Amino acid sequence: MPSYVVKENVSLDKRWVSEITPKAEDFSKWYLDVVRKAELADYGSVKGCMIIRPYGYGIWERARDLLDRRIKDSGHENAYFPLFIPESALKKEAEHVKGFAPEVAWVTRGGNEELEEPLAIRPTSEAIICPMYAKWVRSYRDLPILINQWANVVRWEKVTRPFLRTTEFLWQEGHTVHATAEEAQDETLRILEIYREFVETELAIPVVKGLKTERERFAGALQTYAIEALMTDGRALQAGTSHNLGQHFAKAFDIRFEDENQQMQYGWSTSWGVSTRLVGAIIMTHGDDSGLIVPPHVAPIQVIIVPISAGNWKETVLPHARSLLEKLRAAGIRCKLDDRDNYTPGWKFADWEMRGVPVRCEIGPKDIEKKQVVLVRRDNREKAFVPMEGLESRLTAMLEQVQDALFRKACEFRDKNTTNVDTFPVFEEMMESRPGFLRCFWCGSAECETAVKEKTSATIRVIPFGADEEKGTCVFCGKEAISRVLFAKAY
Numbered sequence: 001m002p003s004y005v006v007k008e009n010v011s012l013d014k015r016w017v018s019e020i021t022p023k024a025e026d027f028s029k030w031y032l033d034v035v036r037k038a039e040l041a042d043y044g045s046v047k048g049c050m051i052i053r054p055y056g057y058g059i060w061e062r063a064r065d066l067l068d069r070r071i072k073d074s075g076h077e078n079a080y081f082p083l084f085i086p087e088s089a090l091k092k093e094a095e096h097v098k099g100f101a102p103e104v105a106w107v108t109r110g111g112n113e114e115l116e117e118p119l120a121i122r123p124t125s126e127a128i129i130c131p132m133y134a135k136w137v138r139s140y141r142d143l144p145i146l147i148n149q150w151a152n153v154v155r156w157e158k159v160t161r162p163f164l165r166t167t168e169f170l171w172q173e174g175h176t177v178h179a180t181a182e183e184a185q186d187e188t189l190r191i192l193e194i195y196r197e198f199v200e201t202e203l204a205i206p207v208v209k210g211l212k213t214e215r216e217r218f219a220g221a222l223q224t225y226a227i228e229a230l231m232t233d234g235r236a237l238q239a240g241t242s243h244n245l246g247q248h249f250a251k252a253f254d255i256r257f258e259d260e261n262q263q264m265q266y267g268w269s270t271s272w273g274v275s276t277r278l279v280g281a282i283i284m285t286h287g288d289d290s291g292l293i294v295p296p297h298v299a300p301i302q303v304i305i306v307p308i309s310a311g312n313w314k315e316t317v318l319p320h321a322r323s324l325l326e327k328l329r330a331a332g333i334r335c336k337l338d339d340r341d342n343y344t345p346g347w348k349f350a351d352w353e354m355r356g357v358p359v360r361c362e363i364g365p366k367d368i369e370k371k372q373v374v375l376v377r378r379d380n381r382e383k384a385f386v387p388m389e390g391l392e393s394r395l396t397a398m399l400e401q402v403q404d405a406l407f408r409k410a411c412e413f414r415d416k417n418t419t420n421v422d423t424f425p426v427f428e429e430m431m432e433s434r435p436g437f438l439r440c441f442w443c444g445s446a447e448c449e450t451a452v453k454e455k456t457s458a459t460i461r462v463i464p465f466g467a468d469e470e471k472g473t474c475v476f477c478g479k480e481a482i483s484r485v486l487f488a489k490a491y
């Protein structure tokens with residue numbers, strides 16, 4: 001029996017990776033272990049700033065491209081606006097500046113000179129984009145304006161965590177202007193649906209769409225809508241937001257147009273964004289005790305080819321592995337050949353398992369003889385002996401199966417951890433012992449919302465669409481409820 005057969009004889013639950021803190025022991029430590037060991041990100045010399053390493057950036061890049069295509073297909077164009085916002089511009093919309101003031105970073109010097117007016121480093125770009133829109137919009141014929149930008153923003157955060165909350169992060173921000181309130185509302189909801197479809201299809205993360213309460217609303221918005229996901233520690237993560245800004249910003253920045261009856265009107269605007277947070281959401285939705293699991297659609301490496309290094313493998317196995325690599329690449333599969341000489345196959349299995357590559361393809365002398373390879377799925381560790389003939393289509397299908405399985409598993413988890421709760425003692429106990437989404441009736445008052453947060457640290461994540469059809473009484477005060485809402489502890 002060749003030596004490799006013994007080495008790769010892995011039972012379904014045997015894990016190759018042992019140096020990651022188990023999730024159940026300390027979720028937060030598990031998360032940081034995965035970020036560090038899978039080489040997704042590292043800390044920089046400025047507190048709260050992260051370096052996104054090539055593998056982490058590769059995931060973001062795939063996600064970005066898949067979303068960018070959707071943004072363009074829905075009629076939007078990309079542009080780029082400056083990083084700096086004059087203080088006077090940031091102060092124009094009162095609610096906006098109040099909301100962002102505590103986390104704005106300022107530039108007060110340029111070279112050796114004190115600036116006459118301090119410049120904010122954008123925490124979001126409404127205040128730099130709206131003055132331009134005011135200049136560009138003259139007539140109803142100039143509308144709608146449908147622009148998106150991919151950029152970095154800075155928010156001076158006190159507590160940071162890689163991908164989830166960092167002082168500087170990457171995102172896209174869409175900024176649109178419309179002639180009517182209805183059009184702006186349609187745009188807000190259209191983008192929310194694009195986000196839902198993108199996050200569920202490409203990242204395999206199920207989300208709930210809904211409206212934010214006034215307390216959780218974007219500073220300066222008329223309404224904020226969001227998609228909320230449930231992480232595997234039972235905490236919610238806001239995965240994307242879409243804001244109907246009404247005429248607040250148009251009035252503050254004087255975005256006016258002449259309508260069809262030659263009357264001057266203020267425009268109606270929206271803004272919307274998703275960020276590198278989504279990489280954190282991928283880690284916390286799909287990862288396990290062996291590390292990361294990357295959904296195939298966004299995996300920088302979908303298939304890792306590991307040659308079994310027995311005997312004179314460089315002469316016997318490696319050439320076959322190389323032609324396999326060529327063949328799979330030609331079929332459009334993102335793959336890599338691990339031909340490192342100084343590591344055993346077992347070590348390599350562990351390394352790629354930790355990085356969450358969806359499928360491992362092993363090839364050894366015996367496989368070459370039999371004209372086959374061994375495929376091992378990262379998500380369920382299922383092993384299959386597959387003929388070399390027709391491998392491309394088999395692998396393509398398998399990657400889709402992994403994508404589907406990850407989404408289904410995440411849906412099951414979310415559903416299992418979404419509970420209707422009608423009394424506050426049960427609410428408190430559940431938030432303490434087994435958090436998740438708690439669907440509760442709420443009277444609509446900010447006082448109840450604040451009191452619940454103070455007592456349990458849980459917040460209303462969204463008022464889900466359609467949830468107002470149920471009738472009941474507020475979980476906190478007992479008054480008549482406006483709707484069931486989703487409460488959770490959140491990132």
Ligand SMILES: [Zn+2]
Nearest residue numbers: 443448474477
């Ligand atoms: Zn109440």
